[in-house]
Amino acid sequence: MANPLYDALFAPLRQQTWTFLHLPDGAVMSGAAFHDMIAQLAQALRAAGVVQGDRVAVQAAKSPRALALYAACVSIGAVYLPLNPAYTPAEVAYFIGNATPRLIFCDPSAQAVLAPIATRHQARLETLAANGAVSLPLANGDGFAPSPCAGADLAAILYTSGTTGRSKGAMLSHHNLLSNAQVLAQMWQFTDGDVLLHALPIFHTHGLFVATNTVLVARASMIFLPSFDLGAVLAALPQSTVMMGVPTFYTRLLDSAQITRQSTQHMRLFVSGSAPLRAETHSAFLARTGHAILERYGMTETNMNTSNPYAGARRAGTVGMPLPSVELRITEGGAELPQGAVGMIEVRGPNVFSGYWQMPEKTAEDLSADGWFRTGDLGMIDDQGYVQIVGRAKDLIISGGFNVYPKEVELLLDAAHGVQESAVIGLPHPDFGEAVFAVLTPQQGAVLDTGAVLASLQGQLARYKQPKAAVVLPDLPRNAMGKVQKAQLRKDYADWFSKSS
Ligand code: AMP
Numbered sequence: 001m002a003n004p005l006y007d008a009l010f011a012p013l014r015q016q017t018w019t020f021l022h023l024p025d026g027a028v029m030s031g032a033a034f035h036d037m038i039a040q041l042a043q044a045l046r047a048a049g050v051v052q053g054d055r056v057a058v059q060a061a062k063s064p065r066a067l068a069l070y071a072a073c074v075s076i077g078a079v080y081l082p083l084n085p086a087y088t089p090a091e092v093a094y095f096i097g098n099a100t101p102r103l104i105f106c107d108p109s110a111q112a113v114l115a116p117i118a119t120r121h122q123a124r125l126e127t128l129a130a131n132g133a134v135s136l137p138l139a140n141g142d143g144f145a146p147s148p149c150a151g152a153d154l155a156a157i158l159y160t161s162g163t164t165g166r167s168k169g170a171m172l173s174h175h176n177l178l179s180n181a182q183v184l185a186q187m188w189q190f191t192d193g194d195v196l197l198h199a200l201p202i203f204h205t206h207g208l209f210v211a212t213n214t215v216l217v218a219r220a221s222m223i224f225l226p227s228f229d230l231g232a233v234l235a236a237l238p239q240s241t242v243m244m245g246v247p248t249f250y251t252r253l254l255d256s257a258q259i260t261r262q263s264t265q266h267m268r269l270f271v272s273g274s275a276p277l278r279a280e281t282h283s284a285f286l287a288r289t290g291h292a293i294l295e296r297y298g299m300t301e302t303n304m305n306t307s308n309p310y311a312g313a314r315r316a317g318t319v320g321m322p323l324p325s326v327e328l329r330i331t332e333g334g335a336e337l338p339q340g341a342v343g344m345i346e347v348r349g350p351n352v353f354s355g356y357w358q359m360p361e362k363t364a365e366d367l368s369a370d371g372w373f374r375t376g377d378l379g380m381i382d383d384q385g386y387v388q389i390v391g392r393a394k395d396l397i398i399s400g401g402f403n404v405y406p407k408e409v410e411l412l413l414d415a416a417h418g419v420q421e422s423a424v425i426g427l428p429h430p431d432f433g434e435a436v437f438a439v440l441t442p443q444q445g446a447v448l449d450t451g452a453v454l455a456s457l458q459g460q461l462a463r464y465k466q467p468k469a470a471v472v473l474p475d476l477p478r479n480a481m482g483k484v485q486k487a488q489l490r491k492d493y494a495d496w497f498s499k500s501s
Contacts, residue, residue, distance in 0.1 A: 002148060002149075003074075003075060003077070003146040003147060003148055003149045003174070004149065004150075004151050004174040004175060004178050005074045005075075005149075005155055005174045005177060005178055006071075006074060006075040006146040007146075008178055008181075008182075008216075008217065009071070009178070009181070009213060009216040009217065010035065010038055010071045010074070010075060010146075010216070011035075011146075012031070012216075012219055013031035013032065013034055013035040013038075013216075014031070014032055014035045015031070015032070016030060016031020016032060016034075016035075016219055017030055017031070017032060018030060018031065018192075018221070019031075019221045020033075020034045020221050020222070021034060021064055021221065021222055021224045022195070022221065022222070022223040022224065022236075022239065023064070023224060024224075024225055024226065024232065029064060031219070034064065034068060036141055037064065037065065037068040037141075038068045038071040038072050038075060038141070038144075039072075039141025039142075039144035040138045040139055040140070040141040041065075041068055041069055041071075041072035041134075041136075041138070041141075042071075042072040042075045042076050042141070042144055042146075043139030043140065043141055043144060044072075044136050044137060044138050044139040045072055045073065045076055045078065045103070045136075046076055046139075047137070047139050048102075048103060048124060048126075048136060049102065049124075050073075050076065050078050050102050050103055051077075051078075051102075052076070052077035052078065052147055052149070052153075053077065053078070053079065053153075053154070054078050054079065054101070054102035054103070055078070055079045055081050055099045055100065055101035055102065055157065056069070056073045056078050056079065056080060056081060056101055056102065056103045056104075056105070057081040057082075057083060057095065057096060057099060057101040057103070057104045057105070057123075058070075058080070058081065058082050058083065058104075058105045058128065058203075059082075059083040059084070059085055059087065059092060059104075059105070059106045059107065059110065059203075060085065060105055060106065060107055060128040060129075060130075061085060061107060061129075061130035061226065062201060062202050062207075062224075062226050062227070063128075063130060063131070063132045063226075064132060064224065065128060065132035065134060066128060066132075066202060067202055067212065067224075069105065069128070070082070070156075070202070070208065070212075073155075073156075074155045074156075074174070075144075075146040075147070076146065076147045077146075077147040077148070077149045077153060078102075079154045079155065079156060079157055080155065080156040080157075081095070081099055081101060081156065081157045081158075081159075081169075082156075082158065082202065082203040082204075082208065083095055083159070083203060084201070084203045084204075084480065085107065085203070086480065089110070089113045089114060089117065092106075092110075092114060092117065093117045094166070094167070095159060095167070095169075096117055096118070096121050096123060097120075097121060098169060098357065098358065099157060099169055099357060100121055100122075100123070101121075101123050102123060102124065103123060103124045103125075103126065103136075104118050104123050104124070104125050104126070105126050105127065105128040105134070105136075106125065106126075106127060106128070107127065107128070107129065107130070108127040108129050108135075111125065111127055130226075149174055150174075151173060151174050151175035151178075152173050152174075152175060152354070153173060153174055154171050154172065154173055154174075154354075155172055155173060155174045155176075155177055156172045156177070156208075157169040157170065157171055157172070157357050158170050158172065158204070158205060158208075158300045159300075160300050160301070161300075161479060161481075161483075168356040168357070168359055168362055169356055169357030169358070169359075170300045170301045170353045170356060170357075171353055171354050171355055171356070171357050172209075172303075172353050172354075173353075173354055175350060176303060176350065176351055176352070176353060176354075177209055177213060177303065178213075179325065179349075179350035179351060180209070180210075180213070180303035180304055180323075180350075180351045181209065181213035181214050181216070181217045182217055183304075183323050183324055183325060183326075183351075184210065184213075184214045184217075184304060184307075184323075185214050185217040185218045186324075187307055187310060187323060187324070188214070188242075188269060188271065188294070188307075188310055189268075189269075189310055190214055190215070190217070190218035190220055190242070191218055191220065192218060192219040192220055193220070193241070194215070194218060194220035194221070194241045194242055194268070195220065195221050195222070195223060195239055195240045195241050195242070196211060196214075196215050196220060196221070196222045196223070196240065196241075196242045196243070196244065197222075197223050197225070197233065197236050197237065197240040197242070197243040197244075198211050198212070198215075198222040198223060198224050198225060198244070199225040199227060199228040199229075199232075199233055199243075199245065199249065200228075200244065200245065200246070201227070201480055201481075204274075204300075204480070204481055205298065205299070205300045205303065206244070206246070206273060206274050206481065207244075209303060210244065210273070210298070210303070210304060211244045223236045223239060223240055228245070228248075228249055228252070230252055230253070230255075230256060233249075233253070234253075234256060234258050234259075237263065237264070237267070238263070238266070240267065241266070241267060241268045241269070242267070242268055242269045242270075242271070243267070243269075243270050243271070244271040244272075244273075245270070245271070245272055246272065246273070246274045246275055246481050246482035247272055247274075247275050247276065247277045247278065247281060247482050248275075248478065248482040249272075249482075250270070250272060250277065250281050250285055250293060251281055253285075254281065254284055254285060254288065259288060259289060260288065260289065261288070261289055261290050264289040264290075264291060265290075267289075267291060269291075269294060269310070270285070270291050270293045270294065271293070271294045271295075271296060272293045272294070272295050272296075273295065273296045273297065273298060273304075274481040274482060274483065275478075275481060275482045275483045275484070276389065276407075277293060277295045277316075278414065278421065279316040279317040279411075280414065281293075282295070282316035282317075283316060292314040293314070294307065294308045294310065294314050294320075295307075295308050295314070295316075295318070295319050295320065296308065296319060296320060297319035297320070297377075297387065297389060298351075299375060299377075300353075301352070301353045301366075301373060301375075302347055302351050302352050302353065302373060302375065303351040303352075304323060304351065305322060305323065305326050305328060305345075305347045305349075305351065305375075306319045306320045306321055306322050306323060306326070306328065306387050307319070307320045307321070307323055308320030308321075308386075309321070315384075315386055317388060318382070318386040318387060318388050319386075319387050319388070319389060320386055320387065321385050321386060321387065322347075322387070323349075323351075325349050325350055325351075326347055326348075326349040326351055327347065327348045327349055328345065328346070328347050328381075328387065329345075329346050329372075330342070330343040330344065330345060330346075330379065330380055330381060331343050331344045331346050331374075332344065339380075339381050339382075339383065340380060340381070340382070340383065341380060342378055342379065342380045342390055342405065343378065343379075343380070344374055344375070344376075344377075344378060344393060345375045345377045345378065345379045345387070345389070346372045346373060346374055346375065347372070347373050347375060348370075348371045348372045348373065349371075352367075352371065352373050353367075353373075355367060376392055376393050376394065377389050377391070377392060377393070378390045378391055378392070378393050378396060378405065389407075390405040390406075390407040390408070391405060391406050391407050392486075395425070395426075395486050396426075397424070397425070397426030397434050397436055398426070398433060398434055399426065399429070399432045399433065399434050399435055399436055399464055399465075400431075400432040400433065400464055401433075402464045402465075404424075404426070404436055404464065404465045406423070406424035406425065406486075408461070408465065409422075409424040409436065409438070409457075409461065409465055409466075409467065410422045410423065410424050412457055412460055412461060413438055413440065413453065413457070413467075416453045416456045416457075417446075417452075417453075417456070418442055418443055418446035418447070418448050418453070419440050419441070419442065419443065419446075419448065419453060420440075420441040420442055420443045420444075420446075421440075421441050421476060422438055422439065422440050422441070423438070423439045423476050423484050423486060423489055424436060424437070424438050424439075424467060425437050425439070425486050425489050425490050425493075426490075427490065427493055427494060427496050427497055428494065428495075428497065428498065429468070429497040429498075430497065430498060435468045435469075435497050436464075436465060436466065436467045436468060437467055437468065437469055437470070437493060437496060437497075438450075438453075438454070438467035438469075438470035438471075439470070439471055439472075439473055439476065439489055439493075440453060440470055440471070440472050440473070441472070441473055441474065441475055441476060442472060442474075448472045450469075450470040450471065450472060453470060454466065454467055454469075454470055468497070469496060469497075471493070476489075477489065
């Protein structure tokens with residue numbers, strides 16, 4: 001029996017005599033050398049008693065060894081469980097208690113504080129440093145053979161960011177990951193000549209699966225940067241052919257005068273996802289470079305669902321069409337809505353996860369018996385088949401009984417004089433239940449008059465959609481993937497209207 005992910009993604013590295021990773025210090029690592037790293041780790045995991053189905057949790061800095069650990073787990077049928085290095089020990093304790101891994105890797109600086117947590121859950125604790133030094137004794141990888149697995153076997157558990165309630169562990173199978181990587185490599189026309197500029201974290205689906213697995217399927221290579229550092233990214237750009245990023249990467253690139261038509265002429269593709277790319281960023285990038293950023297939409301539970309076309313029109317403000325083999329529908333109360341109506345985005349296909357780890361009730365709430373996953377995103381399909389996302393269902397505002405989609409208000413606010421960007425939220429209000437509230441950031445050098453900005457919406461929006469108040473912040477709060485933290489804003493301003501009425 002085969003091991004689907006090892007066979008398709010990692011076994012071919014053995015023959016890859018050319019570069020797989022370009023490293024920040026100028027060193028390169030061939031595919032074959034990376035395969036040796038995988039084999040040594042895989043044998044070491046086996047020697048440590050890790051068996052098929054065991055979870056291996058990793059809270060470590062991005063490094064080639066950390067990436068090889070993902071591959072090593074998958075190759076022996078273990079379940080890889082990456083954790084954001086920013087999580088506090090208390091948060092890690094929750095994940096360890098929920099997932100009960102056999103083995104935990106952490107940064108050496110966290111060893112002392114995580115040791116009692118590991119002991120409590122009978123997990124072995126090892127360290128993995130930012131420079132790739134690992135405390136687990138490495139084994140000889142010669143003659144390594146993978147463990148056989150079925151396509152439905154778990155390859156990874158990724159915890160969702162959990163802005164409401166406890167974070168949930170999305171169970172992803174070999175088949176989920178492989179089917180999506182194959183579709184993306186084909187859609188985005190990856191070849192072994194591609195060099196991907198990889199500045200994303202590898203604890204999240206975007207950097208770990210979308211970027212890495214797609215490169216592996218194509219036997220391409222990556223410039224593997226520890227994080228998004230503008231100088232390092234600009235320096236790496238001339239050697240790259242493709243970049244994948246979150247929207248903030250693009251706004252930061254646009255801040256640099258070095259981003260020009262000429263400096264990006266050799267690039268084949270820029271991809272954006274994980275958070276909405278503002279139409280303004282899309283058009284500014286196009287005007288400056290001649291490249292239309294390709295926006296796609298996915299999530300931890302489903303891998304990628306939609307993509308703007310590689311060859312056809314890449315339309316700003318949309319996330320494109322469903323990928324081949326992915327079905328997408330818009331529903332309300334479980335019933336499918338006609339084209340053009342706004343409702344819950346549901347998806348079905350080989351990309352969709354098998355449920356939340358040890359949370360059968362939550363799984364049943366979101367994943368129907370016939371395979372449809374309620375994404376929690378609200379959106380619509382336009383008359384050309386492009387999907388538009390209007391926001392998370394939990395961010396929908398119901399003011400005086402009327403639905404307000406924040407995106408509609410944000411688009412107008414963003415266009416108002418002096419406004420850089422905006423976040424529209426609903427806050428508790430004694431009369432309306434919820435009232436629309438806007439958080440604005442100013443364009444460089446602008447001084448915002450919130451009254452004037454709100455007045456500019458008159459005549460453009462129904463009264464009930466217009467924010468009843470606004471504040472100005474220097475920046476919107478964002479997480480590591482560039483998503484605006486609306487839950488945080490709702491908390492920060494929770495008593496605004498109870499105070500002022
Ligand atoms: P995560 O599970 O962290 O990848 O977050 C998934 C969520 O990010 C989705 O459910 C969407 O709300 C959001 N998201 C991802 N890509 C896009 C996009 N291109 N436009 C708007 N929202 C997006």
